[in-house]
Amino acid sequence: MSGVIRALVWNEYYAERKVEAIRSVYPDGIHGQVASALNAAPGILAKTATLDEPEHGLTEEVLAQTDVLFWWGHSLHSLVSDEVAERVVERVRDGMGFVALHSAHASKPFSRLLGTRTGKLRWHEEGLKTRLWKIDYSHPITEGIGDCFELEHEETYGEHFDIPAPESLVFVSWFPSGEVFRSGCCWTRGGRVFFFQPGHETFPTYYDENVKRVLVNAARWAARPDRITYICDETKPLEKID
Amino acid sequence: MSGVIRALVWNEYYAERKVEAIRSVYPDGIHGQVASALNAAPGILAKTATLDEPEHGLTEEVLAQTDVLFWWGHSLHSLVSDEVAERVVERVRDGMGFVALHSAHASKPFSRLLGTRTGKLRWHEEGLKTRLWKIDYSHPITEGIGDCFELEHEETYGEHFDIPAPESLVFVSWFPSGEVFRSGCCWTRGGRVFFFQPGHETFPTYYDENVKRVLVNAARWAARPDRITYICDETKPLEKID
Amino acid sequence: MSGVIRALVWNEYYAERKVEAIRSVYPDGIHGQVASALNAAPGILAKTATLDEPEHGLTEEVLAQTDVLFWWGHSLHSLVSDEVAERVVERVRDGMGFVALHSAHASKPFSRLLGTRTGKLRWHEEGLKTRLWKIDYSHPITEGIGDCFELEHEETYGEHFDIPAPESLVFVSWFPSGEVFRSGCCWTRGGRVFFFQPGHETFPTYYDENVKRVLVNAARWAARPDRITYICDETKPLEKID
Amino acid sequence: MSGVIRALVWNEYYAERKVEAIRSVYPDGIHGQVASALNAAPGILAKTATLDEPEHGLTEEVLAQTDVLFWWGHSLHSLVSDEVAERVVERVRDGMGFVALHSAHASKPFSRLLGTRTGKLRWHEEGLKTRLWKIDYSHPITEGIGDCFELEHEETYGEHFDIPAPESLVFVSWFPSGEVFRSGCCWTRGGRVFFFQPGHETFPTYYDENVKRVLVNAARWAARPDRITYICDETKPLEKID
Numbered sequence: 001m002s003g004v005i006r007a008l009v010w011n012e013y014y015a016e017r018k019v020e021a022i023r024s025v026y027p028d029g030i031h032g033q034v035a036s037a038l039n040a041a042p043g044i045l046a047k048t049a050t051l052d053e054p055e056h057g058l059t060e061e062v063l064a065q066t067d068v069l070f071w072w073g074h075s076l077h078s079l080v081s082d083e084v085a086e087r088v089v090e091r092v093r094d095g096m097g098f099v100a101l102h103s104a105h106a107s108k109p110f111s112r113l114l115g116t117r118t119g120k121l122r123w124h125e126e127g128l129k130t131r132l133w134k135i136d137y138s139h140p141i142t143e144g145i146g147d148c149f150e151l152e153h154e155e156t157y158g159e160h161f162d163i164p165a166p167e168s169l170v171f172v173s174w175f176p177s178g179e180v181f182r183s184g185c186c187w188t189r190g191g192r193v194f195f196f197q198p199g200h201e202t203f204p205t206y207y208d209e210n211v212k213r214v215l216v217n218a219a220r221w222a223a224r225p226d227r228i229t230y231i232c233d234e235t236k237p238l239e240k241i242d
Numbered sequence: 243m244s245g246v247i248r249a250l251v252w253n254e255y256y257a258e259r260k261v262e263a264i265r266s267v268y269p270d271g272i273h274g275q276v277a278s279a280l281n282a283a284p285g286i287l288a289k290t291a292t293l294d295e296p297e298h299g300l301t302e303e304v305l306a307q308t309d310v311l312f313w314w315g316h317s318l319h320s321l322v323s324d325e326v327a328e329r330v331v332e333r334v335r336d337g338m339g340f341v342a343l344h345s346a347h348a349s350k351p352f353s354r355l356l357g358t359r360t361g362k363l364r365w366h367e368e369g370l371k372t373r374l375w376k377i378d379y380s381h382p383i384t385e386g387i388g389d390c391f392e393l394e395h396e397e398t399y400g401e402h403f404d405i406p407a408p409e410s411l412v413f414v415s416w417f418p419s420g421e422v423f424r425s426g427c428c429w430t431r432g433g434r435v436f437f438f439q440p441g442h443e444t445f446p447t448y449y450d451e452n453v454k455r456v457l458v459n460a461a462r463w464a465a466r467p468d469r470i471t472y473i474c475d476e477t478k479p480l481e482k483i484d
Numbered sequence: 485m486s487g488v489i490r491a492l493v494w495n496e497y498y499a500e501r502k503v504e505a506i507r508s509v510y511p512d513g514i515h516g517q518v519a520s521a522l523n524a525a526p527g528i529l530a531k532t533a534t535l536d537e538p539e540h541g542l543t544e545e546v547l548a549q550t551d552v553l554f555w556w557g558h559s560l561h562s563l564v565s566d567e568v569a570e571r572v573v574e575r576v577r578d579g580m581g582f583v584a585l586h587s588a589h590a591s592k593p594f595s596r597l598l599g600t601r602t603g604k605l606r607w608h609e610e611g612l613k614t615r616l617w618k619i620d621y622s623h624p625i626t627e628g629i630g631d632c633f634e635l636e637h638e639e640t641y642g643e644h645f646d647i648p649a650p651e652s653l654v655f656v657s658w659f660p661s662g663e664v665f666r667s668g669c670c671w672t673r674g675g676r677v678f679f680f681q682p683g684h685e686t687f688p689t690y691y692d693e694n695v696k697r698v699l700v701n702a703a704r705w706a707a708r709p710d711r712i713t714y715i716c717d718e719t720k721p722l723e724k725i726d
Numbered sequence: 727m728s729g730v731i732r733a734l735v736w737n738e739y740y741a742e743r744k745v746e747a748i749r750s751v752y753p754d755g756i757h758g759q760v761a762s763a764l765n766a767a768p769g770i771l772a773k774t775a776t777l778d779e780p781e782h783g784l785t786e787e788v789l790a791q792t793d794v795l796f797w798w799g800h801s802l803h804s805l806v807s808d809e810v811a812e813r814v815v816e817r818v819r820d821g822m823g824f825v826a827l828h829s830a831h832a833s834k835p836f837s838r839l840l841g842t843r844t845g846k847l848r849w850h851e852e853g854l855k856t857r858l859w860k861i862d863y864s865h866p867i868t869e870g871i872g873d874c875f876e877l878e879h880e881e882t883y884g885e886h887f888d889i890p891a892p893e894s895l896v897f898v899s900w901f902p903s904g905e906v907f908r909s910g911c912c913w914t915r916g917g918r919v920f921f922f923q924p925g926h927e928t929f930p931t932y933y934d935e936n937v938k939r940v941l942v943n944a945a946r947w948a949a950r951p952d953r954i955t956y957i958c959d960e961t962k963p964l965e966k967i968d
Binding site for chain 4: 331335356359404406407431
């Protein structure tokens with residue numbers, strides 16, 4: 001990795017084109033706004049890719065030039081080809097960071113990396129208020145974030161969320177209808193994986209200052225400088241120890 | 243450990259004697275009700291001890307006959323002698339289970355075992371409703387508990403709770419005033435340690451069927467059959483390996 | 485789950501039939517010896533299944549009657565059908581225990597549950613001595629096992645082992661040629677998952693008393709009594725909290 | 727924290743003054759060599775403090791100007807005053823990093839932060855070779871370190887090491903006499919805590935290039951930029967959520 005973090009923001013880019021009310025929130029697509037938030041931070045260079053591009057914009061060449069991949073998907077998970085999904089997963093296993101945004105909990109790459117039914121959770125979408133509480137004070141992803149922050153309107157997600165126990169539990173969300181949710185979770189699968197729950201397409205979540213700070217922090221955390229360069233799988237006795 | 247789990251329920255036993263409204267909830271003391279819930283389960287024999295007894299009822303002999311110690315304290319933490327607190331901690335390091343109930347988060351044994359300022363958290367006590375969500379489905383302490391359960395009146399506890407990251411996060415609580423709280427947490431410190439948040443003295447929490455089930459499950463989990471019998475700290479080269 | 489743990493021991497059952505030297509070690513197959521060790525323990529009823537059976541002996545009906553599945557495979561991982569592998573994985577997600585023995589680190593079910601390249605590790609097979617050290621003293625799988633135990637001849641496995649950080653690290657192995665290896669590891673993926681490294685087909689590992697004790701402990705730990713019966717994934721607002 | 731990491735290297739500084747053979751290895755004391763290694767790295771400014779200084783060189787003022795404290799102690803743990811030990815622990819709880827070197831596993835600050843009998847482990851000191859294996863590939867402390875590295879002569883430490891399960895297991899060591907040891911371990915106690923096993927006073931361990939790299943990485947990891955500035959412990963209902 002050079003000194004600059006090379007981020008790639010992937011989006012299925014469907015609702016923003018089909019639904020006027022959503023387009024008005026994200027005229028450049030959710031990927032456009034997320035990339036804009038990342039590009040506003042020093043040391044991050046963010047590009048975008050979408051489902052309709054050849055190979056979904058995720059060729060070997062593109063992924064080889066990516067330090068951290070952000071993924072937003074919701075209704076078209078099944079249209080992502082198994083080949084591209086596996087390619088993404090393999091790159092993460094090599095060390096690329098992966099940030100799953102909102103409904104990407106049900107995406108192919110995320111579920112394959114985690115191994116559980118990550119699509120399973122409780123949800124309803126009246127656009128209630130939510131409050132995200134910082135749980136892991138020591139985590140770089142919380143840098144600059146206060147004890148908690150609120151979003152006026154979000155989709156409600158609730159436990160049980162069918163994920164492996166996070167290595168770090170960064171945020172837990174509160175919803176007025178009685179749910180709690182592990183809304184910021186980290187794992188390692190070769191590369192670093194972060195799930196961040198807010199970001200329903202009908203709400204201006206990715207314009208929020210706290211959310212943008214989390215996205216930037218996540219890019220810096222997930223795009224770790226020290227890639228895995230060697231994993232042994234050969235018959236190779238070590239030199240004799242005397 | 244014999245086939246029977248030997249539980250000991252410790253209580254500072256102050257508010258129940260001094261305040262009529264609290265005595266009416268727990269006429270036999272909180273320790274009495276917790277022990278009663280445990281004794282109702284097959285395979286558990288629960289006794290009690292309180293602050294005013296000689297050595298707080300926690301002599302070497304008593305602790306040597308205890309597989310799991312439940313601890314309830316609130317306003318008199320500082321009256322527990324350092325000697326007895328350290329004796330309890332040493333027994334946990336030898337393998338005894340320790341279940342910290344409600345305000346025992348600020349007790350001497352719990353804070354010494356955990357190493358952080360476990361007394362630090364957000365709280366207020368209007369007696370609001372609370373809902374406890376099961377997070378770790380695989381944990382024995384959740385056996386028989388549904389996705390969530392409610393208590394009509396409890397003290398509100400909120401993050402940030404200054405604890406080391408739990409080895410298992412068993413429950414997270416929701417409160418209507420906007421807080422979330424890691425209300426069921428496990429650690430290992432030689433013996434097994436469980437913190438369970440509900441149990442404010444003015445509410446009949448320990449009569450609740452779900453709470454009683456958690457107490458019984460906690461006794462069974464924390465009183466593990468296989469004590470640590472050997473920890474090496476001598477200069478003792480192993481036999482030469484050829 | 486009834487009071488009896490229903491274990492199923494699966495084996496590709498190839499080397500024992502093709503190679504006389506291996507058959508002489510395991511005349512009834514590795515599965516036969518593992519099942520025998522389990523059946524010798526009170527409260528466990530173990531059956532077997534092998535690759536050559538229809539659907540590899542792992543029909544929906546069989547898996548529905550299984551509390552914990554032991555898996556031994558080495559050279560024929562690729563002959564396990566994707567359909568059956570996915571069926572096993574889905575059952576684990578529903579709560580069935582899964583114990584991956586030795587080269588099963590590279591099996592389809594294990595790698596899909598874990599999400600990394602679990603097949604990657606360092607290895608060589610001169611049949612050196614190995615010593616397994618108990619790391620997690622509090623873990624039920626170590627019950628009855630001393631500080632360490634030895635096997636006179638085993639295949640050498642070494643780090644780096646490409647697995648997600650275990651939720652519990654139960655054993656670490658030492659090898660005279662200079663390697664260490666996380667040889668007993670636990671995860672949760674709905675059901676409980678245990679990997680146990682010893683068990684190369686040319687050595688009588690599964691006759692060892694310590695190994696048999698670990699197998700029995702693993703069956704009891706992984707076949708947990710409280711299955712996941714409900715995971716919410718519907719739009720279902722909770723009742724309004726006042 | 728300014729842009730520069732302010733490290734402080736503490737040493738009991740006894741053996742180097744009393745024993746000629748040790749002084750010849752570390753003429754400026756172990757603290758001098760560790761500080762030298764840190765000061766050679768860009769962005770780190772390391773100072774030193776020793777037992778014999780007033781308040782052991784660890785006044786409130788000094789600690790307030792310290793981002794990460796390295797601690798080397800062996801035979802004089804008991805001479806560290808409880809007051810200073812507790813002061814160090816409190817600063818870690820506020821966010822200061824703490825790196826426990828070698829026999830500092832038995833030091834007062836480390837054991838109070840961890841909560842177990844951290845002094846308990848297996849050891850013997852013939853000065854055998856050791857090999858440290860990198861376990862957590864994703865950890866910043868391993869940056870620039872290969873799969874494993876060796877030290878020609880070190881004290882042998884072996885499991886069982888009586889520590890809480892590390893949040894990250896960074897290194898496991900191999901010793902020719904048959905031991906393994908969790909030689910690089912991370913925890914969070916407000917601030918970040920790292921234990922690193924090599925460093926017996928009679929061997930030139932802190933001159934080794936890999937060891938120096940680990941020390942520098944540890945300083946950068948433990949001296950995290952985002953201190954805990956607020957932990958709530960007051961009765962403070964949040965604003966009403968509608």
